[in-house]
Amino acid sequence: MQNQIFELQYALDTFYFLMCGALVMWMAAGFAMLEAGLVRAKNTTEILTKNVGLFAIACTMYLMCGYHFMYDGGFFLSGISGGETLVKDALAASATNGFDGDAVYSQASDFFFQVVFVATCMSIVSGAVAERMKLWVFFAFAVVMTGFIYPMEGSWTWGGNPVPFIGELNFSDFAGSGIVHMAGASAALAGVLLLGARKGKYGKNGEIRAIPGANLPLATLGTFILWMGWFGFNGGSVLKLGDINSANSVAMVFLNTNASAAGGAIGALLLARIIFGKADLTMLLNGALAGLVAITAEPLTPTPVQATLFGLTAGVLVVCSILALDKMKIDDPVGAISVHGVVGLFGVLIVPVTNADATFLGQLGGAAVIFVWVFSASLIVWGILKAVVGLRISEEEEYEGADLSECGQEAYPEFVN
Template sequence: MVTISSVAIGLNTVWVLLCAALVFLMEAGFAALEAGFIHSRNSLNIIMKVLMDCTVGIIGYFICGFAIMYGADEAGLIGISGFLVQGDFSHLNLSVPVYAFWLFQAAFAIAMATIVSGAVAERMKFAPYIIFSLLATVLIYPLAGHWVWSSGGWLNKMGMLDFAGSAVVHALGGWAALAAVTVLGPRTGRFGKDGAITVMPGHNLPLAALGAFILWFGWFGFNPGSTLSGLDLNIAKIAVNTNLSAAMGGTIAALLTLFRYGKADPSMVINGALGGLVAITAGCAYVEPVSALIIGAFAGILIVIAVPLLDKLHFDDPVGAVAVHGVCGTFGTIAVGLFAEKSGLFYGGGVHLLFVQTIGVIAVSALGYSLTYALFRALKATVGIRVTEEDEIVGLDLSEHGIAAYNDLEYSPLKSLQHFSIQEPAKVKNEDISPA
């Protein structure tokens, strides 16, 4: 018998499955973005790493990641039931089948792992990356998600608000990326002993821009889909806030680079829009559209500051993952404590929520950084995490997979070595570095 209740459940299920597909499509955006931001000789390798996030990551999250994240828990630290998505999940009070909820969350899990793939591009071995991807979706992301989103999590009990994951997905992934970069080290020739920075521009910025558009599109599943209900009329405001913050982030990045360098920098505009998306993800359901514009504006400013700053500090992040996800994710989480309607500081709510948001994002970021740092140190001491200098020069497409991404090019190891030795990229001092 068809009832109003069964129709509502059906509509909500279709909504969540559709949004899960949109979030999964973001992996295509990540792949295109990261491939475009790096050398052509490594573009197939980075796509393979994103594919591994989708393969081993989904399997790992099914076997035990979901249980650690949403299983029953008395201490508020880790779930201990629901492995293989079996058992009683009544404590979640879901309005959709648990499998629909799992699929949606699985797409989030692999997105968190993929954030790190871009930061370690062009010099990390393929096999150790698979180990990281598995552990990220089995343990690192589920732990953070349990703390914030599970009803038993200690940050959830404190009242932390992170609607769709500025902290749980983005700050976690961004600071995990910084830990990975710290252990892995920069690409060969990236930084000189005299402080010079070698500019290594991406081989295909139109491809990177296409990736950004796909990510932006997928975010309409990422944020509105987190309502888990197609009947929740708040999805309209969530979608508007998401769009406004992205637009303002990209606009501010364009204007600032135009003013500072005389030309609008495409890579900064791309990352400015993505930074706006990341920053609004925590508060998209809690803030007004005008606040979303302000949050996006600050995200654009932070991108223009953070990208060259990380270069000056000699952290080699080819795609800007730390700036986009770590910096903007942290800011967006804290911004909820300022701009949330009724409970934010600027809306008469006092400092309590701001304090909770700050404690929460610090805890989640520390979790991501420390676990990733420990894992990469362990991998470095055992199987090794870095390709040889010769393999790095030849390119990871050939050295790790035995095939080039662009087979119409005369792409031999010998010619790659000759090209590297004859044509050195331009070098500039720290104070003269452009974010390109």
């Protein structure tokens, strides 16, 4: 009887893991649509190519080496045998001691859930460097980011191999406000600083020129896809579903994730109305995403009202950050550094507000380690690529659009850019 209960819970938790992973994979479509909507028409095909290509690269590199670096366990060579060993060990333990309800699931499902997180982290970089970076340079960086840079910082946090500093400070990041989102933004920031702004974005006298996206309906669709996928991102991080306590935790995580996103959208909408005198759709979309990023570090312990207020604050923060980065002439076409970096840090730092096991010092220290490692390592890789092959397409190619120079085809050939 004990074994039957274990097998049922094993199957349920494995299935839940896989379905949440599929939801997170769907976020790749959200990033692609959001970015395609926020860039100019002449760069749409290249953006879509980057998003599909980076997902494939992330899956392959994490399979071949990233998972090993992060969890000290190779999956490329061992395959499902590791999962079978896990089941046998768990069955033996349950027969001896009784099943204690711990999360036990297929190793393959764990790998699948983890690999889509890697792709999410890399997707953040794509939008920030849009409209002026060489496609194959981006892919080269994706190889290093997904195969080494991200897995190493993941091993110090989720992987159970903390550097002494993080281990002593008891850093907590439930689903990755810092480990995934701030890490992606840190890599993006390093690239943007070396890459420079798009031609015409900033005037000689410091004026900021808006460069509207080509397809706001597409950007809106992308935001809703990301919003939906985030339930798998945060909900799957509970790691199991097959008992009452876990089911209640999953429900609370879903509720708080949605509440924070709604709060973020409202906060950004209201502040944009105050600043611009109108309802700014792009700020509204980024506000919703900011709410999602902010709650990701701790979606379980807040009350729904607290989650809404966290999201509201994040929505206000992201608008201020986007405007501030523009004044600093840091050109980020989709607001990725603000949404995932600035708000990702905010999400990490507010964990102690509702989680008594975390401390502000511990959260700040953990975030600092993540930023310093990812930013520094990324800066080195971007710098090498810049010195060897260059990061930017030519000024003429930028004027004509990356679609033609990098992909040889336009997304909207019937229209004139």
